[in-house]
Amino acid sequence: xxxxxxxxxxxxxxxxxxxxxxxxxxxxxxxxxxxxxxxxxxxxxxxxxxxxxxxxxxxxxxxxxxxxxxxxxxxxxxxxxxxxxxxxxxxxxxxxxxxxxxxxxxxxxxxxxxxxxxxxxxxxxxxxxxxxxxxxxxxxxxxxxxxxxxxxxxxxxxxxxxxxxxxxxxxxxxxxxxxxxxxxxxxxxxxxxxxxxxxxxxxxxxxxxxxxxx
Numbered sequence: 001x002x003x004x005x006x007x008x009x010x011x012x013x014x015x016x017x018x019x020x021x022x023x024x025x026x027x028x029x030x031x032x033x034x035x036x037x038x039x040x041x042x043x044x045x046x047x048x049x050x051x052x053x054x055x056x057x058x059x060x061x062x063x064x065x066x067x068x069x070x071x072x073x074x075x076x077x078x079x080x081x082x083x084x085x086x087x088x089x090x091x092x093x094x095x096x097x098x099x100x101x102x103x104x105x106x107x108x109x110x111x112x113x114x115x116x117x118x119x120x121x122x123x124x125x126x127x128x129x130x131x132x133x134x135x136x137x138x139x140x141x142x143x144x145x146x147x148x149x150x151x152x153x154x155x156x157x158x159x160x161x162x163x164x165x166x167x168x169x170x171x172x173x174x175x176x177x178x179x180x181x182x183x184x185x186x187x188x189x190x191x192x193x194x195x196x197x198x199x200x201x202x203x204x205x206x207x208x209x210x211x212x213x214x
Contacts, residue, residue: 001207004041008034012199016192028072034199035065038206051213053101060094061206063087074182078133085137092144095168095205099151102212103158112150116172120146123176129183145172152205160211167204174198 015030042058045051070084120142124131131138152168155161174197181190 001041001203001210004037005203008037008199008203011037012195016195019191019195020188024072028069031068031072032065035061035068035202038202039065041206042209045210045213049213053098053209053213056094056098056101057206057209060091060098061202063091063094064202067091082134082137085134085141089137089141089144092141092148095148096144096151098209099148099155099164099168102161102164103155105151106154109150109154112153113146116146116149117143120176120179123179124183127180127184129179131183142175145175148172152208155208155212158212159214160208163204163208163211165208167201167206167208170197170201170204172201174201 011030011034015027015034018027018030039058039061042054042061046054046058064087067084067087070080070087073080073084075081123129149168149172152164154165156165174194177190177194177197181187181194
């Protein structure tokens with residue numbers, strides 16, 4: 001993964017520029033390219049050494065690529081945005097399944113999940129987010145992404161676990177920032193922070209899965 005880091009980072013910076021210049025098509029293409037690059041990394045690792053963990057993670061990353069496409073319509077088309085939420089939810093189910101293959105569910109994960117969900121509920125309440133147009137899918141997805149983060153955090157003591165833990169947490173935080181941006185304060189800097197947290201989290205999850213099975 002270290003050989004992918006620099007080109008991935010450069011592509012990410014180019015993507016951010018397109019988003020900040022409101023070039024929808026170019027930004028969409030680059031966003032999908034970034035996620036598909038991570039999908040390809042997992043596929044290559046899978047081809048070198050078969051692992052159910054890598055297979056599950058690769059399917060999850062591919063689903064997230066589809067989610068990335070539809071998420072670009074977050075303020076353009078409610079139905080497409082909902083499709084993106086569903087695809088990301090399925091991607092989180094894959095993340096959870098992959099992580100549970102690495103370590104059994106532990107009570108500490110339940111405690112972490114409770115803390116993350118409390119944070120999500122607090123942010124929604126304080127910011128008075130109106131998510132009715134995308135519920136119940138958005139609520140279900142929030143539980144799933146919080147579960148991904150909590151199960152990943154428990155893996156920090158295993159091989160690749162630090163990457164998985166950090167990646168899962170960053171992924172969750174990116175969605176919290178996205179919620180603030182979409183429902184409360186639509187500032188471009190919040191959008192930039194969301195994209196940074198999201199792609200950093202995805203990269204770490206990808207690297208963590210590969211390290212865990214080597």
